[in-house]
Structure formats: structure tokens, C-alpha cells
Amino acid sequence: MNANQLSRRQFLKSSTLAGGALVIGFHLPLSRRRAQAIAASDTAINAWLKIHADNTVTVLVGSSEMGQGVFTSIPMLLAEELEIDWSDVRAEMAPVAPAYTNLIFNMQATGGSTTIRSFYEALRQVGANTRELLVAAAAQDMGVYAGECVVAKGIVTHTASGEARKYAEVASIAAQLTPPENTALKPASDWKILGTPAQRLDVPAKVDGSAGFGVDVQIDGMLVATVRDCPVFGGKLKSVDDKPALAVAGVKAVIPLETAFIVVADGYWPAKKGADRLQPEWDFGQNADNSSEKISTLLASGLEQAGNNAHTVGDAKVALQAAAKTIEAIYESPILAHSTMEPMNATASVTADGVEVWAPTQGQGIVPQVVNGVLGTPVEKVQVHTTFLGGGFGRRFEMDFVVYALLASKVVGAPVKVMWSREEDTQHDFYRPPSLAKVQGGLTEDNKLVVMQAHIVSPSIMSRVFPDWVQNGIDSSSVEGIADSPYSIPNMSVDYVMQEVGVPVGFWRSVGNSQNGFVMESFMDELADAGGIDPVELRRQLLHDKPDQLAVLNKLAEVSNWGNPGEGRHQGVAIVESFGSIVGEVAEVSVDNDELTLHKVTCVVDCGTIINPDTVEAQMQSSIIYGLTAALYGEITIDQGRVQQSNFHDYQMVRFAQTPEIDVHLAPSGRELGGIGEPALPPLAPAVANAIFSATGKRARKLPLTKDIQLTV
Amino acid sequence: MNFDLKVNGESHSVDVDPDTPLLWVLRDNLELTGTKFGCGIAQCGACTVHLDGKAQRACVLPVQAVGDQAITTIEGISTDRGHPVQQAWIDEQVPQCGYCQSGMIMAVTSLLAENTQPTDDDIDGAITNICRCGTYNRIRKAIHRAASA
Numbered sequence: 001m002n003a004n005q006l007s008r009r010q011f012l013k014s015s016t017l018a019g020g021a022l023v024i025g026f027h028l029p030l031s032r033r034r035a036q037a038i039a040a041s042d043t044a045i046n047a048w049l050k051i052h053a054d055n056t057v058t059v060l061v062g063s064s065e066m067g068q069g070v071f072t073s074i075p076m077l078l079a080e081e082l083e084i085d086w087s088d089v090r091a092e093m094a095p096v097a098p099a100y101t102n103l104i105f106n107m108q109a110t111g112g113s114t115t116i117r118s119f120y121e122a123l124r125q126v127g128a129n130t131r132e133l134l135v136a137a138a139a140q141d142m143g144v145y146a147g148e149c150v151v152a153k154g155i156v157t158h159t160a161s162g163e164a165r166k167y168a169e170v171a172s173i174a175a176q177l178t179p180p181e182n183t184a185l186k187p188a189s190d191w192k193i194l195g196t197p198a199q200r201l202d203v204p205a206k207v208d209g210s211a212g213f214g215v216d217v218q219i220d221g222m223l224v225a226t227v228r229d230c231p232v233f234g235g236k237l238k239s240v241d242d243k244p245a246l247a248v249a250g251v252k253a254v255i256p257l258e259t260a261f262i263v264v265a266d267g268y269w270p271a272k273k274g275a276d277r278l279q280p281e282w283d284f285g286q287n288a289d290n291s292s293e294k295i296s297t298l299l300a301s302g303l304e305q306a307g308n309n310a311h312t313v314g315d316a317k318v319a320l321q322a323a324a325k326t327i328e329a330i331y332e333s334p335i336l337a338h339s340t341m342e343p344m345n346a347t348a349s350v351t352a353d354g355v356e357v358w359a360p361t362q363g364q365g366i367v368p369q370v371v372n373g374v375l376g377t378p379v380e381k382v383q384v385h386t387t388f389l390g391g392g393f394g395r396r397f398e399m400d401f402v403v404y405a406l407l408a409s410k411v412v413g414a415p416v417k418v419m420w421s422r423e424e425d426t427q428h429d430f431y432r433p434p435s436l437a438k439v440q441g442g443l444t445e446d447n448k449l450v451v452m453q454a455h456i457v458s459p460s461i462m463s464r465v466f467p468d469w470v471q472n473g474i475d476s477s478s479v480e481g482i483a484d485s486p487y488s489i490p491n492m493s494v495d496y497v498m499q500e501v502g503v504p505v506g507f508w509r510s511v512g513n514s515q516n517g518f519v520m521e522s523f524m525d526e527l528a529d530a531g532g533i534d535p536v537e538l539r540r541q542l543l544h545d546k547p548d549q550l551a552v553l554n555k556l557a558e559v560s561n562w563g564n565p566g567e568g569r570h571q572g573v574a575i576v577e578s579f580g581s582i583v584g585e586v587a588e589v590s591v592d593n594d595e596l597t598l599h600k601v602t603c604v605v606d607c608g609t610i611i612n613p614d615t616v617e618a619q620m621q622s623s624i625i626y627g628l629t630a631a632l633y634g635e636i637t638i639d640q641g642r643v644q645q646s647n648f649h650d651y652q653m654v655r656f657a658q659t660p661e662i663d664v665h666l667a668p669s670g671r672e673l674g675g676i677g678e679p680a681l682p683p684l685a686p687a688v689a690n691a692i693f694s695a696t697g698k699r700a701r702k703l704p705l706t707k708d709i710q711l712t713v
Numbered sequence: 714m715n716f717d718l719k720v721n722g723e724s725h726s727v728d729v730d731p732d733t734p735l736l737w738v739l740r741d742n743l744e745l746t747g748t749k750f751g752c753g754i755a756q757c758g759a760c761t762v763h764l765d766g767k768a769q770r771a772c773v774l775p776v777q778a779v780g781d782q783a784i785t786t787i788e789g790i791s792t793d794r795g796h797p798v799q800q801a802w803i804d805e806q807v808p809q810c811g812y813c814q815s816g817m818i819m820a821v822t823s824l825l826a827e828n829t830q831p832t833d834d835d836i837d838g839a840i841t842n843i844c845r846c847g848t849y850n851r852i853r854k855a856i857h858r859a860a861s862a
Contacts, residue, residue: 339845
């Protein structure tokens with residue numbers, strides 16, 4: 001994933017702009033014309049921060065804020081080295097520019113819990129270089145040596161004389177100086193902002209209704225539209241009589257597309273009313289007879305096929321034959337929708353001069369190429385505005401919702417906001433792939449785990465999204481969570497069969513770890529049971545040479561009071577490392593007359609280094625609830641080629657009444673920085689399944705957990 | 714058809730079809746976009762507003778049913794985020810993506826007007842709004858904080 005990284009030098013070279021604010025940022029090779037356009041503007045393009053006359057600083061955030069907190073944590077990185085008070089920091093969304101390229105993806109995009117990992121070094125370096133630049137400017141202005149000055153809270157003070165300059169006072173001088181490049185960074189022990197809970201910069205706007213999401217975009221002359229895609233995946237629109245829709249007051253146009261139609265109106269309600277009245281003729285195509293049964297059959301057939309080998313240690317085949325005790329199990333994970341609170345939407349204004357897009361997107365850096373591909377507009381004539389995202393979870397990495405807005409605006413010749421209904425959002429997702437995994441394990445006479453073999457069957461996300469990342473028939477995202485397990489198992493083999501199922505699949509929070517974490521950690525529990533070993537003890541044995549993982553496990557056992565649940569309660573444990581972070585969880589349940597209650601989840605996380613502790617805690621809580629909805633309820637089913645679920649009445653979400661107590665413990669080891677947006681999700685389902693087993697002796701091998709064991713929630 | 718609405722203390726006249734849900738009148742006609750669209754079937758609560766102080770789901774409420782009831786939206790509960798519930802939300806750092814929070818805050822202010830000291834069970838029963846970021850536990854703490862403010 002680190003291919004084609006920008007060089008450090010490219011990344012850090014600073015440039016300054018006119019316009020009252022000192023703008024420090026990246027300077028990548030630009031055309032002369034573009035460079036002039038920037039210099040003539042006071043807008044911060046291709047830059048990270050602006051220093052204002054009141055000595056406050058605005059940080060431009062080029063990563064998408066979808067709840068995970070980067071609108072705050074990115075500015076924290078800069079502010080720490082810049083030596084400014086957190087109360088003087090503001091943030092705004094950045095445009096699309098090379099400056100904001102996520103160095104792990106090599107594109108301006110947000111996902112994979114990578115944002116802080118991408119920018120952690122580089123933005124502290126930008127902050128430090130800018131600080132030294134401002135110190136030099138202040139020293140020059142005071143006629144003293146920079147080395148005789150100290151800096152704090154945005155003020156440079158000459159120690160001997162007490163004379164001082166605010167950053168704002170010397171910003172214009174700084175703009176004339178050459179910035180240093182490799183200023184030494186502070187040791188973590190000197191941090192004032194990083195590692196300390198910071199108030200989120202987006203919270204004020206999110207308690208008074210002023211935060212601008214995609215659906216809130218209002219442009220002069222804008223129309224509002226809604227889209228209806230063919231109910232069967234891959235089907236096409238044959239024809240649609242637009243008259244019934246045009247008869248609705250406010251409806252302006254019906255736009256037939258290859259696979260869908262869009263109804264454009266002067267508001268969402270007439271657009272929806274118009275769309276409801278249409279009776280399109282569809283060519284349902286080859287998926288017209290697809291069904292959940294067919295998908296299950298397809299996946300099951302993959303269990304009989306030889307897979308491509310994704311991971312091998314020792315000789316699993318021989319070891320299984322030699323094992324004193326072997327067990328085998330098949331685990332099944334369903335298709336899942338993302339169900340972001342904000343349904344898919346985007347706004348576009350297509351004119352002869354260029355294209356402007358406003359979108360709640362995780363992939364703003366891709367938008368110019370998409371516009372180019374759809375409309376032929378040169379990428380430099382595309383302007384992208386990233387709004388706040390009402391949830392992302394991987395869904396907003398896709399571009400389908402952007403394309404509809406482009407096409408609608410192009411046809412009607414006005415800015416158009418295309419808003420999806422919840423039904424459309426639920427039935428036209430890029431879903432979490434379904435997965436079937438057959439696992440076998442073997443224990444020695446003294447109950448040591450010596451072998452594990454996994455055979456995973458699922459459709460591939462990467463073969464559509466990043467085909468180059470599929471190698472030797474292996475989509476690494478389909479086997480992650482098992483093939484990269486930190487457990488020391490002397491003989492291990494992981495095979496993968498890529499089996500498409502006629503349903504579009506995409507990134508869903510924690511991706512393959514979400515299914516495979518369930519498989520791995522449930523099976524560990526089965527092995528512990530088969531060997532008569534305590535589940536935590538089995539994991540301790542498997543992690544004996546992994547001190548960081550072992551530390552999380554031991555801390556978890558301690559803080560969850562492992563082995564001593566409350567009266568009538570039962571515990572289950574799971575620990576999964578994903579996105580560079582280790583998360584262990586203990587679920588505490590009771591089952592009374594087949595009624596499941598999840599009382600508490602104890603969570604221990606080692607994400608290496610903590611930026612905003614409050615956000616780490618929030619993301620653990622968030623992934624646990626998101627994972628719980630999937631574990632308890634999540635299942636998209638297919639009949640006659642279409643998704644049967646449509647809205648929150650038949651696609652249930654966890655609400656207050658099902659929310660357990662969540663006790664989060666941060667245990668940063670100082671290991672390499674890890675992500676936090678996703679890694680608390682994979683352990684949740686197996687921890688709950690293992691607790692249910694402890695309570696009932698029943699093993700849930702299918703998700704949702706209530707699918708094949710008698711339980712109500 | 715013309716409807717006269719009292720929204721956040723101000724009078725507005727709108728010309729819309731009588732079946733238009735109040736949500737869309739607020740968002741598309743009055744440009745009060747703090748009230749959100751989540752499901753359109755009164756399941757998620759993102760569209761919660763007050764009618765005469767009581768929480769209502771605006772996505773299924775036809776504008777013709779509003780009559781002369783006073784409408785309050787998230788934009789109307791304070792001018793400076795000074796409402797105790799907003800303050801509690803800030804103190805507990807509740808929002809993540811934030812999309813559901815307008816509706817949550819409106820549901821909670823309505824609950825607290827009727828029940829000044831709700832128990833956890835009261836909250837479970839009364840607040841059925843959905844949050845996909847899973848901020849429920851922080852909301853619960855914020856409700857108790859606001860109740861004791």
C-alpha cells in the first residue's frame with residue numbers, strides 16, 4: 001500500500017501566498033498558470049494553514065470528516081509543533097489539491113483508518129518548520145538572533161529584552177523568508193496538545209444545526225432531484241413514460257439513464273412524488289433470478305474448490321493428520337448495507353466554464369477524474385467541495401452518487417442536488433461481501449493448538465476497486481483477520497476462493513476483518529472449549545512471543561474482571577489486530593428464556609500513540625455499536641435479484657434500549673501508530689458469540705447471531 | 714396551496730402541496746436545513762422538531778396538519794448554543810458525524826420538558842432515534858447532565 005509515496009521533500013516544501021494570511025503548505029510541481037492563479041487569490045489552495053490578524057490559525061483539512069474526528073486531529077498535529085493554544089485553532093475543509101494526498105493511498109481520500117497514520121509525521125513537520133520560520137521572522141523584525149528567542153502560544157519573545165511579536169505581526173515577513181525543511185520534532189514527553197483530550201472543532205456546528213452536510217447544500221438556481229435505479233443489480237432501463245411525473249407540480253424533468261432514471265424538481269418532495277408515479281420498464285438482465293439461496297449455493301460450491309493460497313506456515317495438512325484432536329466448523333457472514341444516517345447525495349453545477357461538485361465523499365481526490373470520465377471536462381476545470389459526511393463507513397468511497405448529480409446538472413443546465421431516498425440507499429449499496437469460511441484446527445495431547453487451516457469463499461472488493469491489488473487470485477481484504485493473525489500457530493494454511501455472487505460489494509467498516517475476525521475469534525473459543533482451556537489462557541499461549549498483543553489481553557482480563565462476571569452473566573472474549581491497532585473486548589451477557597441481553601462491553605485498545613484520547617474512546621464506542629447492529633440484526637437478503645430490505649423498519653439498527661455499557665481502556669504501548677476508526681469492530685461479534693456460548697452452550701456460527709440459534713434480543 | 718406557519722417565533726407563508734411533509738417545507742422552502750432527512754417513515758428521528766413544544770417527526774407530518782401550532786427547529790432552541798441540552802452535548806463531546814444530533818437534541822429537549830429527571834429506562838423508552846456512529850452512551854450522559862443543570 002505504500003507504493004508511489006510522495007517524497008518527504010516534495011511533501012514538506014513550503015510555499016507562501018499573498019492575501020493577508022500566511023499560507024504554509026505543500027508545493028508540488030504546478031503549471032505556471034495554476035501557480036499564478038493561486039498567488040493572485042487569497043484562498044488557501046494547496047496549503048495547510050492560514051494565520052489571521054487576530055493570531056488565530058485556520059488549518060485546512062483535506063481528509064473527510066465522517067465522525068471519526070480528523071477535522072480535529074489533523075489540526076492537533078500541526079498546532080502541537082506550531083506552539084499555539086488549542087483555543088486559537090480553527091479548521092475548514094480543504095479543496096482537492098496534491099497537498100492533501102493521503103500518503104498511504106497516494107490519493108486524496110479517507111478510509112482504512114489511515115488518516116493520522118498518513119499525516120502524523122508530515123504535519124508535525126509542517127508545524128515545526130512553520131514555527132521556526134515565524135521565529136526567524138520575529139527575530140529579524142526585533143533585530144535579534146532567533147536563538148535568543150522563545151516561542152509559546154503564538155508569541156515569539158526575545159528572552160533578554162522581553163520584546164515580543166505575535167505570529168500575526170510577522171507573518172508577512174515570514175512570507176519573504178525561505179522556510180527550514182527538517183526542523184527537529186518535539187519528543188512526545190513535551191507534547192501539550194497531542195495526547196490530551198481536545199474539544200472537537202466540529203462539535204459546536206453539530207449541536208445547533210449549522211454543520212453543512214451534503215444534503216444541506218444550497219446553490220442559487222439549484223434544483224433538487226431523486227434517483228431510481230433498476231431494482232435488480234446490473235439491469236437496464238428500457239423506457240419510462242415521464243408524463244405522470246411531469247404532472248406533479250414542481251417537477252421539471254425526468255432523465256432516463258442507462259440503468260436508472262432521475263426526476264428533477266424544485267424540491268425533494270415533488271421529485272419523490274414524481275418518481276413514485278412512474279412505471280418504468282426495466283430489462284432486469286442476468287441477475288433477475290438471483291436469490292439468497294442461490295448466493296448460499298454459490299458460496300458453498302467454493303468450499304469444494306481448491307483455493308489460492310494466501311498464507312502458509314509449516315504444513316497444515318500433515319499437522320492436522322497428526323493432531324491428537326481436531327475440530328472443524330463453517331462460519332457464514334451475510335451481505336450488509338452501510339446505512340449511513342445521511343442517505344447518498346451530491347450536488348453538481350455543470351457549465352460551459354467547468355464543473356463544481358459538492359459532495360459528502362471519502363474520495364474527493366478521485367472526483368475530478370470521474371467528472372472527466374463522465375463529461376469530458378478537463379480535470380483542472382473541476383472544483384470539488386467536500387461537505388461534512390453524515391457517516392461514511394466505506395460507502396462514500398464510491399462515486400455513483402456523484403455521477404448522478406453530474407448527469408442531472410448536465411441535462412437540465414442548472415445546479416442539481418440529487419438526494420437518494422432511504423430505500424434507494426439501502427437497495428443500491430456496495431455491500432459488505434457475504435463470506436463462507438471452513439476452518440479446521442488441531443490440538444496436541446496436552447491441548448496445545450498446533451494447526452489451523454482456513455478456506456475462505458467470498459466475492460472480491462479489490463478486483464473492482466483496485467484490481468492491481470489482487471495478486472495470484474488473492475484479494476488481501478478477503479483474507480485479512482485470519483491470514484495476518486498475530487497468533488503463533490506452528491502450522492497454518494489460509495486459502496481463498498473468489499466467488500462473485502451478482503451483488504456489488506465494497507468497503508464496509510473494517511472490511512474483511514469484520515467477517516474474518518468473527519471466524520478466527522469464534523474458532524479460537526471452540527478450540528479452547530475442545531481443549532478444556534480457558535479462552536483467555538489459550539490466547540495467552542498463542543501470543544507468548546507478541547508482547548504488545550499479550551499486554552492488551554492481560555489488561556483486558558484484568559479490567560473486565562475475566563472469570564468473575566456479575567451474577568447470572570457470562571463473558572466472552574475476542575482480540576483482533578487490524579489497521580495497526582490491537583483491540584480486545586470482553587462481552588458480558590445474560591440469556592433468560594432465550595432472550596439475550598448484552599450488559600457490558602469492556603474494551604482495551606493499543607493504537608500505539610494517542611492523538612486525541614477522547615476521540616479514541618469515541619471511536620471504540622462507535623465501532624462497538626456499529627458492530628453490534630451487524631451482530632444482532634444485520635442481514636441483507638436477495639429475492640428475484642433485488643434487495644428485500646428497504647428502510648429502518650426492516651433493516652434494524654441498535655438504539656438506546658440495546659446499547660450496553662461500554663468501558664474503554666486506552667493502553668498505548670508506543671508501538672507504531674495505528675488507526676482507530678475501525679479496529680474495535682472485528683472483536684465485537686465474536687466476543688458476544690463467545691459469551692452466548694458461555695451462557696447457553698450454543699455456538700452461533702452464522703451472522704447475525706440470532707440466525708441459527710434460538711435467541712431474541 | 715398557501716400555508717401560514719409559525720417557525721421559531723417567526724411567521725412564514727409557503728405555497729406547497731398540502732401533502733408536503735413539514736420536513737421538506739422547512740428544508741427546501743425555508744432553508745432551515747438543521748432538521749435532517751434520514752428515513753422518511755418516522756423510524757430514525759433525524760427530522761425531529763417541536764410542535765407546541767412536543768417532539769414530532771417532521772418527515773411524515775403533512776404541512777396541512779400543522780395548523781397554528783408553533784414549530785420549533787434546532788435553529789430555534791437558542792441563538793448561542795446556550796440551551797442546557799446543547800451545552801451538555803458540548804461538555805460530553807457527543808457528536809461524531811453529527812447528522813442525527815439535531816433530531817436527538819430536539820427529542821431530548823422535549824423529553825426533559827415532560828420529565829425533568831428521566832431514568833435510563835425512561836430514556837430507552839422515549840428516545841428511539843437512531844445514531845449510526847453509536848453516540849448513545851454519551852447522549853445518555855449528556856441527558857443526565859442537562860437534567861441536573
